[in-house]
Amino acid sequence: MFTVLAVGGAAFAEEPSTAAEPAEVFANQNHIYFQGPDGDLVRGYRCGTPEPSLAEMAAVAQDLAQHQGAGQRGRKIGVPVAFHVIYKVDEEGHEIGIPPNEQIEAQIEVLNQAYGEFRFTLDSVDYFEQTEQEPWFDRCYQQNFRMKRALAVSPETTLNIYSCDPHYGKWQLLGFAYLPWSFPEDDYRHGVVLLHSSLPGGTAVPYDEGDTATHEAGHYFGLLHTFQNGCTEPGDEIDDTPFEATAAFGCPEGRDTCPQVGLDPIFNFMDYTDDPCMDHFTTDQDVRMIDMVELYRPTLLLN
Numbered sequence: 001m002f003t004v005l006a007v008g009g010a011a012f013a014e015e016p017s018t019a020a021e022p023a024e025v026f027a028n029q030n031h032i033y034f035q036g037p038d039g040d041l042v043r044g045y046r047c048g049t050p051e052p053s054l055a056e057m058a059a060v061a062q063d064l065a066q067h068q069g070a071g072q073r074g075r076k077i078g079v080p081v082a083f084h085v086i087y088k089v090d091e092e093g094h095e096i097g098i099p100p101n102e103q104i105e106a107q108i109e110v111l112n113q114a115y116g117e118f119r120f121t122l123d124s125v126d127y128f129e130q131t132e133q134e135p136w137f138d139r140c141y142q143q144n145f146r147m148k149r150a151l152a153v154s155p156e157t158t159l160n161i162y163s164c165d166p167h168y169g170k171w172q173l174l175g176f177a178y179l180p181w182s183f184p185e186d187d188y189r190h191g192v193v194l195l196h197s198s199l200p201g202g203t204a205v206p207y208d209e210g211d212t213a214t215h216e217a218g219h220y221f222g223l224l225h226t227f228q229n230g231c232t233e234p235g236d237e238i239d240d241t242p243f244e245a246t247a248a249f250g251c252p253e254g255r256d257t258c259p260q261v262g263l264d265p266i267f268n269f270m271d272y273t274d275d276p277c278m279d280h281f282t283t284d285q286d287v288r289m290i291d292m293v294e295l296y297r298p299t300l301l302l303n
Helices: 022-026 054-066 101-114 144-151 211-220 283-296 298-302
Strands: 003-006 032-035 041-045 077-089 118-129 159-164 171-173 175-177 192-195
Touching: 054 283, 077 101, 077 298, 101 118, 101 211, 118 144, 144 159, 159 211, 175 211, 192 211, 283 298
Parallel strands: 003 118, 041 171, 077 118, 077 159, 159 192
Antiparallel strands: 032 041, 175 192
């Protein structure tokens, strides 16, 4: 069971919206296409999560090398979810962006099917209607810090998921998150932001099975894209995901873009393929996520 909360708004001072310049985030991304609410074809981007620099990756790798695991592998780590529905009302009085409760519950089930080491539970759902002062349905990418500051619930113990209509310029964005070392574990800027129609049963075909949340939660737990650094070491720092030169789109079976052993990991949740194509994390990705929680999100272990 979950609690439905009514949420009001308050004005906050402007803050930077992202941990990296948007031009850096999207410079090398190909566009994706998916179905909009009216059946039209929408052009956009798969993921807006800022990529770490090599220096940043090296510092995190050093932390991991010094890490002594606390024996959490083999047990489920509880992850309460606070789900925030950001919506708007159009000129005709229609509410836009409110997914049915069944889709929210289905999204939690998709996460539980994808993550073997974690158990997600829907702890609360709240609803926020955007205003002129707080236009967070349409501008949840540009003003995501302000939005999260107002709405976040206990970031150190809870995964906050925000559904809205994120854009970068005129292009639609499916989702984004921040890596766990980006801020202290209790910082309100953590969490996952999703296009509302990417939930299971939404209209964003072929990204309508809930795996945008799976992908972005992977970043929340410290995973990088499978194509991170292309064919060059250290890649995505995961030994059992083969190197991949660039992001894969659609479901190109047999794709092999790097000289190292192994076909591109197009079925992995951390690539850019369509939702029906994605179906797993690897063993080493599971290990990395547990290590990341122990290092950067230790309060989650108390759940």
